[in-house]
Amino acid sequence: RKEVEQDPGPFNVPEGATVAFNCTYSNSASQSFFWYRQDCRKEPKLLMSVYSSGNEDGRFTAQLNRASQYISLLIRDSKLSDSATYLCAVNRLISSGTYKYIFGTGTRLKVLA
Amino acid sequence: EAQVTQNPRYLITVTGKKLTVTCSQNMNHEYMSWYRQDPGLGLRQIYYSMNVEVTDKGDVPEGYKVSRKEKRNFPLILESPSPNQTSLYFCASSLQGDLSGANVLTFGAGSRLTVL
Numbered sequence: 001r002k003e004v005e006q007d008p009g010p011f012n013v014p015e016g017a018t019v020a021f022n023c024t025y026s027n028s029a030s031q032s033f034f035w036y037r038q039d040c041r042k043e044p045k046l047l048m049s050v051y052s053s054g055n056e057d058g059r060f061t062a063q064l065n066r067a068s069q070y071i072s073l074l075i076r077d078s079k080l081s082d083s084a085t086y087l088c089a090v091n092r093l094i095s096s097g098t099y100k101y102i103f104g105t106g107t108r109l110k111v112l113a
Numbered sequence: 114e115a116q117v118t119q120n121p122r123y124l125i126t127v128t129g130k131k132l133t134v135t136c137s138q139n140m141n142h143e144y145m146s147w148y149r150q151d152p153g154l155g156l157r158q159i160y161y162s163m164n165v166e167v168t169d170k171g172d173v174p175e176g177y178k179v180s181r182k183e184k185r186n187f188p189l190i191l192e193s194p195s196p197n198q199t200s201l202y203f204c205a206s207s208l209q210g211d212l213s214g215a216n217v218l219t220f221g222a223g224s225r226l227t228v229l
Contacts, residue, residue: 008153032216043203043220044156087156091216098163100171101146101218105155 003027004090006104014112017078021107023088024070030102032091033064033071037084038106044087047073078111085109115140119204119221126194127229134189134224136204144207144216145187146171147179149200150223156203162187194228201225 006023013019033050050062050071061074071088085106094100117138126132146161158171162181176198178190191198204221
């Protein structure tokens with residue numbers, strides 16, 4: 001079982017729809033959480049960090065559930081330009097003073113006109 | 114412009130011919146890392162560096178070497194490339210590698226390597 005798991009999709013949604021992705025992590029020592037966006041054949045770019053209290057950035061809302069060990073991303077009013085792969089990432093301590101980012105394999109979103 | 118620069122962006126080579134993929138960042142970041150991305154496997158860490166002269170293996174270090182002689186540069190060396198190293202490679206950096214708020218990763222544009 002992978003340490004960070006995501007549904008690979010694709011999620012095909014019409015413009016204007018609301019779509020939600022979940023990402024589960026298995027190591028309870030995970031401390032920091034992120035969503036990255038990756039366009040086809042391009043580098044991942046930070047979409048948003050995920051804070052314990054949840055956070056919102058325009059049409060995007062991220063939530064963290066430590067008890068159930070998952071993070072979520074909600075996209076409201078989907079745009080064609082939201083079509084991309086969304087990677088979740090966690091950061092955790094692996095040894096004294098050393099930390100590691102672990103990425104999920106990504107969830108592919110296609111927004112259809 | 115703050116960025117991570119990788120070169121070459123595209124490379125086709127043959128088995129056994131040593132190559133180096135360079136990575137440079139201009140943000141004075143302490144932490145740097147190399148990943149490879151393969152379909153269905155996601156981003157897997159090859160090597161990382163917490164600071165100058167401090168490097169360590171990631172999840173898939175076999176067949177790769179790195180060095181961190183200067184803060185800004187973190188080259189990835191394939192001493193004897195093999196076809197299973199055909200992949201999309203990303204270099205990334207962050208201000209610090211710890212759990213502070215400064216640990217967001219910035220990625221380079223990627224290097225697509227094909228080994229025949």
